[in-house]
Amino acid sequence: MNTNLIIKPDKTVEAFYLFFIVHTLQIGAGLMGVPRVIFIESGTDSWIAILLAGIYLHFVAWIMILILRKYDNADIIGIQCDVFGRWLGKTMGIVYVIYFFFILLSVIKNYIEVVQVFIFPEIPVWLMSGFLLSLMIYALLGGFRVVVGTSFIFFLLTIWIVITISKPITYMDWDHFTPIFQTGTLDQLKGAYKTAYSVLGLEILFFVYPYIKNKQKVALPVHAGLAFTTFLILLVTVVSIGYFSPEQLKQTVWATLSLFKIISYPIVERFDFIAIALWMMVIIPNIVLFGWALIQSLKRLFQLPEKSSLYVVAILLFLASILIEYRVHINQLTDWTSSLGFWLVFVYPVILYPIVLIRKRFRKENTP
Amino acid sequence: MDQSTLPLQIDSYLDRLKQRFNESPDLIQKVFHIKGQEVVIHFISYQIKKDRLERELLEPLTKSEKPWSVHDLQNKIPLASSQTVSSIEKIAELIIHGNVVVYFPGEKEAVAFLLPQQQVRALERAETESLVFGPQIAFTESLVTNLNIIRWRLDVDDLVVEKLIVGERIKSEIRIVYLKSIANDENVDTMRQRIKDLKVAEVEDTSVLGQLIEDSSSSIFPQLINTELPDRFCNSISKGRVGVLVDKSPTALIGPMTLFSFFESTEDLYMRWNMGTFIRLLRFIAMAFSIILTPMYVAALTYHYEIIPTSLLVSLGQSRAMVPFPPVLEALLLEMLIELLREAGARLPTKVGQTMGIVGGIVLGQAAVKAGFTSNILIIIIALSALASFTAPSYLMGTAIRIIRFPMIILAGAWGLIGIMFALSFIVIHLLKQKSLGRPYLAPIYPFQWKDINDSLIRLPFQKNNARPLNVMPKDTERHDPNKAAEKKDVDPS
Numbered sequence: 001m002n003t004n005l006i007i008k009p010d011k012t013v014e015a016f017y018l019f020f021i022v023h024t025l026q027i028g029a030g031l032m033g034v035p036r037v038i039f040i041e042s043g044t045d046s047w048i049a050i051l052l053a054g055i056y057l058h059f060v061a062w063i064m065i066l067i068l069r070k071y072d073n074a075d076i077i078g079i080q081c082d083v084f085g086r087w088l089g090k091t092m093g094i095v096y097v098i099y100f101f102f103i104l105l106s107v108i109k110n111y112i113e114v115v116q117v118f119i120f121p122e123i124p125v126w127l128m129s130g131f132l133l134s135l136m137i138y139a140l141l142g143g144f145r146v147v148v149g150t151s152f153i154f155f156l157l158t159i160w161i162v163i164t165i166s167k168p169i170t171y172m173d174w175d176h177f178t179p180i181f182q183t184g185t186l187d188q189l190k191g192a193y194k195t196a197y198s199v200l201g202l203e204i205l206f207f208v209y210p211y212i213k214n215k216q217k218v219a220l221p222v223h224a225g226l227a228f229t230t231f232l233i234l235l236v237t238v239v240s241i242g243y244f245s246p247e248q249l250k251q252t253v254w255a256t257l258s259l260f261k262i263i264s265y266p267i268v269e270r271f272d273f274i275a276i277a278l279w280m281m282v283i284i285p286n287i288v289l290f291g292w293a294l295i296q297s298l299k300r301l302f303q304l305p306e307k308s309s310l311y312v313v314a315i316l317l318f319l320a321s322i323l324i325e326y327r328v329h330i331n332q333l334t335d336w337t338s339s340l341g342f343w344l345v346f347v348y349p350v351i352l353y354p355i356v357l358i359r360k361r362f363r364k365e366n367t368p
Numbered sequence: 369m370d371q372s373t374l375p376l377q378i379d380s381y382l383d384r385l386k387q388r389f390n391e392s393p394d395l396i397q398k399v400f401h402i403k404g405q406e407v408v409i410h411f412i413s414y415q416i417k418k419d420r421l422e423r424e425l426l427e428p429l430t431k432s433e434k435p436w437s438v439h440d441l442q443n444k445i446p447l448a449s450s451q452t453v454s455s456i457e458k459i460a461e462l463i464i465h466g467n468v469v470v471y472f473p474g475e476k477e478a479v480a481f482l483l484p485q486q487q488v489r490a491l492e493r494a495e496t497e498s499l500v501f502g503p504q505i506a507f508t509e510s511l512v513t514n515l516n517i518i519r520w521r522l523d524v525d526d527l528v529v530e531k532l533i534v535g536e537r538i539k540s541e542i543r544i545v546y547l548k549s550i551a552n553d554e555n556v557d558t559m560r561q562r563i564k565d566l567k568v569a570e571v572e573d574t575s576v577l578g579q580l581i582e583d584s585s586s587s588i589f590p591q592l593i594n595t596e597l598p599d600r601f602c603n604s605i606s607k608g609r610v611g612v613l614v615d616k617s618p619t620a621l622i623g624p625m626t627l628f629s630f631f632e633s634t635e636d637l638y639m640r641w642n643m644g645t646f647i648r649l650l651r652f653i654a655m656a657f658s659i660i661l662t663p664m665y666v667a668a669l670t671y672h673y674e675i676i677p678t679s680l681l682v683s684l685g686q687s688r689a690m691v692p693f694p695p696v697l698e699a700l701l702l703e704m705l706i707e708l709l710r711e712a713g714a715r716l717p718t719k720v721g722q723t724m725g726i727v728g729g730i731v732l733g734q735a736a737v738k739a740g741f742t743s744n745i746l747i748i749i750i751a752l753s754a755l756a757s758f759t760a761p762s763y764l765m766g767t768a769i770r771i772i773r774f775p776m777i778i779l780a781g782a783w784g785l786i787g788i789m790f791a792l793s794f795i796v797i798h799l800l801k802q803k804s805l806g807r808p809y810l811a812p813i814y815p816f817q818w819k820d821i822n823d824s825l826i827r828l829p830f831q832k833n834n835a836r837p838l839n840v841m842p843k844d845t846e847r848h849d850p851n852k853a854a855e856k857k858d859v860d861p862s
Binding site: 013014016115119120123127128131135138139141142146149150152153154156157264266267268269270271273274277278280281284 | 674675788
């Protein structure tokens with residue numbers, strides 16, 4: 001397998017789009033429930049935990065870009081095979097594939113559950129996952145540019161929801177943030193760790209990097225995307241803590257979505273219905289981008305033809321989404337992917353970087 | 369010897385041509401004896417101008433002092449267009465196209481003089497894309513007239529008009545029009561190649577050609593613009609797009625286009641920029657409304673009563689109290705009614721159409737509500753969205769939007785807001801995948817071109833928006849220097 005990819009110029013995109021790729025992939029199913037998850041660990045100081053997580057996020061992105069810059073035009077699959085050798089490298093590639101599969105499954109399952117709980121109790125699971133997966137297939141058949149376009153356009157179509165949060169802000173009680181600095185360091189780190197599920201998606205950089213036209217400009221959009229994600233998570237968490245009482249927040253599974261309940265306009269009484277339906281457009285870039293990374297990895301690892309592996313993956317996801325029935329199982333799935341994602345996305349690059357450095361130096365000495 | 373090539377003796381020549389025309393009574397043949405020389409003349413009476421034939425060809429021909437030769441015929445007859453032919457097929461073709469063919473039996477070549485008479489209508493006002501103000505003429509069915517208008521509007525030698533012939537049975541003349549120093553070569557090559565590669569028996573009209581050469585024929589969205597307005601055509605050409613004209617068709621084709629250019633009207637340019645921007649934005653909002661309004665009504669009334677404000681819910685409930693159908697059926701019924709009205713109005717003669725609009729729209733609508741078929745509010749919604757869909761300057765795009773509504777209403781009736789969102793997402797991804805002559809269809813939104821927004825979603829003053837659309841990759845991107853254009857030099861008050 002070649003470490004570096006040769007990409008035709010008409011398949012590449014500007015670095016500018018990395019902002020949207022990274023950001024839309026991070027915002028998704030996680031954001032719906034993130035306030036409660038962090039609050040349970042870090043309490044009133046949750047905002048510190050998020051800031052810590054945000055800073056670490058930037059650090060990881062910096063490391064990832066450093067790793068990628070050691071190569072000309074490589075993705076993580078090629079880099080792993082270059083560093084660890086053929087077998088171990090491919091095994092690590094398979095870990096990525098499994099991770100993508102499970103995160104796709106958990107995103108789909110989480111969204112379906114939200115729809116069932118909030119607006120449509122009787123909507124069948126097969127229908128919802130059929131909807132989402134058919135959109136994924138349709139977009140992926142269009143190639144990489146359509147994938148990027150999906151994340152860009154759906155970002156524009158949904159970002160305005162943020163403005164509606166101004167209404168709950170007026171109902172915030174600032175006393176909920178006191179006492180300040182009372183949470184222990186361990187709990188803060190735990191809170192930061194719990195943020196992981198909602199900020200997964202950074203790893204896409206390892207896969208799209210070869211497709212970027214102006215590689216020297218990669219850093220700014222990536223970091224801007226991360227900063228924007230951190231800001232959004234911080235915003236919904238702070239508003240949720242201020243809006244809900246602590247006991248209430250601990251029991252509200254999807255606090256972000258519950259915030260929308262208060263919002264109403266002269267023509268729309270309950271905005272949460274619109275917001276949750278519109279959340280499908282937040283989910284689609286997730287599914288499409290993760291699906292693309294999954295198909296791309298399979299192609300790189302085993303030279304599988306894209307179309308047939310796409311159909312097979314979609315059918316597997318469809319079956320899996322029907323088979324998982326209970327909330328407990330969805331929670332378990334989310335926890336697994338969350339911890340797998342944590343190690344793979346936030347720890348692994350930090351370990352990989354020194355190995356890449358050693359390997360490169362070692363090779364330089366061997367080949368004068 | 370081959371029986372269809374000259375030279376032929378007089379009897380066999382006459383026979384062959386008669387056979388070629390299936391003994392048609394329209395083919396007129398005359399045999400003159402001038403100074404002992406036999407001269408055969410063929411033409412179709414209604415394809416040529418008879419007075420010119422007599423005055424300019426027959427008179428000099430018969431009054432000659434010495435016998436004619438082919439060479440003399442070409443040089444001494446005062447007609448601009450003449451050519452020599454040597455096969456019966458070619459002679460027949462020329463006769464059909466309005467030539468008079470003169471042959472001296474036994475010679476190797478005959479001479480054809482072009483004296484055509486075409487039935488053309490005069491230039492008229494645009495009907496389907498009417499403008500309130502601005503140039504009013506529309507293209508006609510005659511290619512020559514259309515080219516004449518274009519040459520008159522774009523009077524530069526930079527204008528290239530390429531000729532192509534398409535159709536294996538019935539040949540149509542096609543012209544590709546573009547500005548050489550601006551239009552992207554790749555676009556021109558794509559257009560030319562697609563037309564050349566066509567293997568069809570005939571091309572009926574420009575719109576048919578458009579469908580044949582479009583990027584995706586399965587999509588409901590048109591990818592090339594069909595226009596009957598010379599000013600729109602020339603404006604597009606001057607921005608670096610490529611135009612196509614087909615003989616016998618009153619519309620022209622322009623590409624590459626984007627989705628947003630289907631909502632641009634040249635009137636936006638003739639109006640002041642702020643008005644133009646307002647009206648352009650109005651059209652986009654109208655399109656969004658037109659697609660979403662009825663499905664939202666259906667979804668809200670079928671599944672999501674909660675999103676309707678209480679005060680509105682009461683009046684909605686009252687107006688729907690008598691209606692025996694579920695909202696989907698109600699909406700589909702009324703949408704169908706509007707489509708019927710539109711279609712009947714389009715088919716009927718104009719005078720009857722007016723009456724029908726009143727009978728259909730007002731009487732039927734009132735009666736439907738009175739009879740408890742539909743609710744008042746739905747009538748308002750449907751009428752609004754129908755009205756909104758008619759604001760699209762391109763008739764094809766307006767129709768596409770109206771048709772999209774039907775599957776969306778059904779989806780909304782089946783799965784409420786989720787169905788609508790699925791349909792909208794599908795449409796967006798579908799649009800992302802479309803291309804026009806290989807250029808992205810959703811530009812300037814994706815790929816994002818900040819400079820193109822100036823004159824697509826909105827329209828800035830001409831001084832500010834000096835760039836040609838980058839999406840079509842023009843060779844020369846700047847129209848003028850924005851600083852120079854903005855300078856205002858008053859007369860020095862000395």
